[in-house]
Amino acid sequence: MNRRRIRNLLVLALLAAAYLFAAGRLLLRRGSGVVDPGIEVIRFAHWQIEPGVREAFNEIAADYMALHPKVRVEQLDIPGRAWKQWLRTGLTGGTAPDLIELASYENPDDMLARYFTPITSYLEEPNPYNADEPDLRNVSWRKTYAAELIPSEFGHYFSLNLLEYYGAPSAMVTVRVFYNRRLVAEALGADRPPQTFGEFVALCAALQHHAQVTGRPIVPLAGSWFNFTKITDGLFSAASQRVALTLDLSHNLEMTKHEGLITYIRGRWSLATPAVRAGLETVEAFGRYMGPGWVQLNREDAMLQFLQGRAAMLVTGTWDAGGLVTQSAFPVGAFKMPTFRRDDPKYGRETLGPESEAGTFAGVPFGLTRGSRHPERALDFLRFLTCRKSNAKFSRISTWLPVIKGVPVPPVSASFRPVEDGYVAGINIRYLGGAEVLMQNMYLLSGNGASADAYITKTRGLYDRAYREELERVAHVSLTTVRQKDSVLAGLYQLERPAGLGRAKFDRMAANQLTVEADRLQNLRTLADYPLK
Amino acid sequence: MPRRTDVARVSRPVFLLTWILAFGAAATSHAAPAADEGWQLLAGYLFRDAHDAFTREGAGPDRLRALGEAASLLNAPPITAGRVAQAEARLRELVAADPADEPALYARYLLARIAHLHRPAEGAEIESAYRAVIAAGPGHPLAQLAAGKLSLLLLYERPDLKVPQRLAAAVALAPVAGGDLLPETACAYYRTLADAAMFYDVLDARVLVWLQRADAIGTRDVVAATGIRIQLAEVARALGRRDEALGYYRQFLATAVPTDNRYRTAAERMAELAQEPR
Numbered sequence: 001m002n003r004r005r006i007r008n009l010l011v012l013a014l015l016a017a018a019y020l021f022a023a024g025r026l027l028l029r030r031g032s033g034v035v036d037p038g039i040e041v042i043r044f045a046h047w048q049i050e051p052g053v054r055e056a057f058n059e060i061a062a063d064y065m066a067l068h069p070k071v072r073v074e075q076l077d078i079p080g081r082a083w084k085q086w087l088r089t090g091l092t093g094g095t096a097p098d099l100i101e102l103a104s105y106e107n108p109d110d111m112l113a114r115y116f117t118p119i120t121s122y123l124e125e126p127n128p129y130n131a132d133e134p135d136l137r138n139v140s141w142r143k144t145y146a147a148e149l150i151p152s153e154f155g156h157y158f159s160l161n162l163l164e165y166y167g168a169p170s171a172m173v174t175v176r177v178f179y180n181r182r183l184v185a186e187a188l189g190a191d192r193p194p195q196t197f198g199e200f201v202a203l204c205a206a207l208q209h210h211a212q213v214t215g216r217p218i219v220p221l222a223g224s225w226f227n228f229t230k231i232t233d234g235l236f237s238a239a240s241q242r243v244a245l246t247l248d249l250s251h252n253l254e255m256t257k258h259e260g261l262i263t264y265i266r267g268r269w270s271l272a273t274p275a276v277r278a279g280l281e282t283v284e285a286f287g288r289y290m291g292p293g294w295v296q297l298n299r300e301d302a303m304l305q306f307l308q309g310r311a312a313m314l315v316t317g318t319w320d321a322g323g324l325v326t327q328s329a330f331p332v333g334a335f336k337m338p339t340f341r342r343d344d345p346k347y348g349r350e351t352l353g354p355e356s357e358a359g360t361f362a363g364v365p366f367g368l369t370r371g372s373r374h375p376e377r378a379l380d381f382l383r384f385l386t387c388r389k390s391n392a393k394f395s396r397i398s399t400w401l402p403v404i405k406g407v408p409v410p411p412v413s414a415s416f417r418p419v420e421d422g423y424v425a426g427i428n429i430r431y432l433g434g435a436e437v438l439m440q441n442m443y444l445l446s447g448n449g450a451s452a453d454a455y456i457t458k459t460r461g462l463y464d465r466a467y468r469e470e471l472e473r474v475a476h477v478s479l480t481t482v483r484q485k486d487s488v489l490a491g492l493y494q495l496e497r498p499a500g501l502g503r504a505k506f507d508r509m510a511a512n513q514l515t516v517e518a519d520r521l522q523n524l525r526t527l528a529d530y531p532l533k
Numbered sequence: 534m535p536r537r538t539d540v541a542r543v544s545r546p547v548f549l550l551t552w553i554l555a556f557g558a559a560a561t562s563h564a565a566p567a568a569d570e571g572w573q574l575l576a577g578y579l580f581r582d583a584h585d586a587f588t589r590e591g592a593g594p595d596r597l598r599a600l601g602e603a604a605s606l607l608n609a610p611p612i613t614a615g616r617v618a619q620a621e622a623r624l625r626e627l628v629a630a631d632p633a634d635e636p637a638l639y640a641r642y643l644l645a646r647i648a649h650l651h652r653p654a655e656g657a658e659i660e661s662a663y664r665a666v667i668a669a670g671p672g673h674p675l676a677q678l679a680a681g682k683l684s685l686l687l688l689y690e691r692p693d694l695k696v697p698q699r700l701a702a703a704v705a706l707a708p709v710a711g712g713d714l715l716p717e718t719a720c721a722y723y724r725t726l727a728d729a730a731m732f733y734d735v736l737d738a739r740v741l742v743w744l745q746r747a748d749a750i751g752t753r754d755v756v757a758a759t760g761i762r763i764q765l766a767e768v769a770r771a772l773g774r775r776d777e778a779l780g781y782y783r784q785f786l787a788t789a790v791p792t793d794n795r796y797r798t799a800a801e802r803m804a805e806l807a808q809e810p811r
Contacts, residue, residue: 109578110578110579113577113578113579114577114579146791147790147791147792148790148791150755150756150790150791150792151754151756152756152792161578162577162578245798248767249728249731249732250727250728250731250732250764251731251736251764251767251768251771252760252763252764252767252795253763253767253795253798253799253802254794254795262732352798352801355794356794356795356796356797356798357794358791358792358793358794358796359792359793359794360792361792420791420796421797422794422797423797423798424794424795424798425794479650482650483607483608483650483651484578484580484608486604486607486608486643486646486650486651487575487580487583487604487605487607487608488575488576488577488578489678490572490575490600490601490604490639490643491571491572491573491574491575491576491577491583491601491604492572492576493639493674494569494572494597494601495569495572495573495576501674501714501715502713502714502715502716502717503716503717503753505576506715507715507716507717507718508717508753508754510678510681510715510717510718510721511715511717511718511720511721511752511754512721512754514681514682514685514718514721514722514725515721515724515725517682517685518685518688518689518725518728518729521685521688521689521690522689522732524689525689525690525732528692529692
């Protein structure tokens with residue numbers, strides 16, 4: 001027997017073994033959903049593996065199964081790193097669960113259209129699981145939400161291109177400073193969260209001093225690029241709110257990213273604009289209190305630093321709250337990152353006050369897949385999951401903020417509540433684009449030789465190019481969606497013409513296309529009229 | 534020995550697969566999908582499936598199907614210059630065969646869009662393509678769509694015109710672009726005029742009038758609707774129309790959606806204005 005034949009036989013044997021193994025597993029697998037045809041199995045998938053979330057979902061699923069004994073609800077928690085591949089494989093292979101968590105960056109329009117069922121009409125009906133709630137029983141499911149699921153550019157429950165709702169959310173998250181209450185009490189003599197940026201910097205200094213005096217290896221702020229941006233986003237914005245109002249081309253009290261980029265390219269502001277410089281100078285003030293080498297760390301490293309008691313504060317999303325509270329060996333407190341008072345001599349000249357968080361959108365929306373074997377049942381579970389009682393339970397166990405009207409915020413989450421009585425945002429140079437410029441030159445703003453001037457001098461040309469590229473990129477992306485709508489409108493026209501086009505989806509999409517196209521042309525006009533010098 | 538249910542578990546997928554294959558073969562050889570299926574797929578961003586649906590029906594003399602085929606081909610991946618040219622040729626055939634019917638009008642509109650965005654052509658060619666749609670049916674919704682798009686071209690893609698000329702040329706399209714056949718589109722057109730003026734730093738009484746027109750027509754987009762009201766307040770304020778501005782601020786505050794971050798800022802600006810002497 002020659003070697004080639006042996007190799008072929010080996011390959012065949014391997015294939016046969018793999019087949020037998022797979023067939024055996026299939027035969028021996030116990031699956032009551034299949035064995036008992038009277039049981040409906042509903043599966044829902046998400047990537048929220050933070051402590052507390054899975055437990056909350058499990059309890060709600062148990063409640064539902066107690067109410068409907070012929071239904072089994074299974075939770076699939078897929079780690080974020082594997083989510084994209086898992087999602088694509090499941091959807092294209094027809095093995096996707098009934099309900100899947102949605103995020104616009106994971107679910108482009110074509111994916112939503114192909115694999116998910118719009119739930120717009122269902123959201124306009126009352127949620128029967130609120131029948132015991134006098135104030136909600138006659139209200140549409142959508143209006144039981146605290147913010148009534150108003151479409152938002154950033155929300156993941158509504159597709160601005162498809163003009164349909166695809167998801168029903170369960171929770172809300174904000175960004176807060178989490179702190180080791182014991183350490184802060186030791187450093188300050190009292191557990192007293194800061195009220196202003198000045199007090200925050202003073203707290204950092206006190207913590208550093210405390211560490212030096214006690215000889216303990218503690219840094220005031222846990223650091224990583226991710227956590228750093230959670231601090232600067234608010235500070236950069238707060239330092240420049242009044243300037244932003246002067247750059248509001250469309251006079252609607254909101255300097256959008258589009259307007260920020262256009263006005264930068266027109267030369268109406270730069271990094272040297274005093275309010276923008278003041279924002280950069282805040283990094284000089286707090287950057288030195290982050291541990292050495294923090295730029296190289298990731299968010300998990302920063303969290304570990306905090307949990308091990310090596311850092312006194314950590315700025316992160318409240319999605320991490322459950323993990324921080326349950327895994328730390330010390331009491332954890334939280335406060336909103338304070339900004340500046342208007343009379344702050346260094347940073348307050350162009351500030352209005354704390355930025356409003358009213359626009360914080362409801363998250364963790366689950367969408368109904370077209371491949372669901374029990375769509376009515378899955379939708380029913382989704383209604384149950386988002387009724388007032390379940391949302392209260394979810395919030396209590398997970399510590400995430402509730403989204404349904406009248407659900408109390410758990411005491412532990414009180415400081416996570418969005419600040420609604422705030423002001424419009426200012427200029428956030430990171431949000432406008434060129435994040436890598438900030439990342440690569442951050443060393444000029446933090447540490448012992450920190451200098452906003454050095455940063456401005458070094459990066460001016462880089463931002464000039466980065467912002468132009470961002471405007472071009474946005475125009476390019478818009479071109480794709482605008483072109484697609486030409487085909488989509490042709491379809492809508494034929495479908496809706498018999499019943500009348502006025503105010504129909506055709507009309508609304510045509511209006512949307514016109515405004516998006518106008519923005520795109522403003523970008524191109526700006527790039528042409530203000531060439532790079 | 535496997536249980537009966539286990540045997541059923543294995544045999545069920547085999548049966549299903551056989552059934553799907555048989556059905557698929559039958560579908561491709563006999564049944565023609567309803568025309569609506571293609572339009573539904575197109576409306577749902579499923580361009581390739583729509584194209585398959587429109588082409589599956591065979592080469593019948595159905596002008597609507599030919600329109601659907603061209604419309605879907607424009608965005609069916611992979612998008613190439615060759616496929617765009619193919620779609621364009623198909624549309625030209627439609628117009629040539631019968632220039633007056635409904636599919637021909639839509640074909641004209643798509644030809645203008647192809648010239649504008651899918652195969653960028655010279656400004657003059659695009660402009661005349663849009664004007665051809667308007668001339669073919671001035672009281673038609675597609676003429677309103679074409680007029681809105683033409684206004685954008687005049688506002689932003691005619692550097693040979695001075696800013697006042699750009700605005701005047703776009704305003705001249707108002708009888709069609711601002712028509713009541715498509716109120717949402719008309720509202721967007723007036724907002725677009727106002728936004729273009731402000732983009733060019735033109736802030737005069739006309740801007741207020743355009744915004745008022747947009748507000749009067751209204752929109753079901755609640756975010757856009759409240760946006761118009763705050764624009765009215767801010768523009769009236771900038772024009773020195775204090776009382777009007779205060780009225781618009783009040784309207785905004787009364788109708789602002791709960792997720793609007795501008796509420797407190799607007800309230801303070803209104804209070805500041807109210808304290809200013811008349």
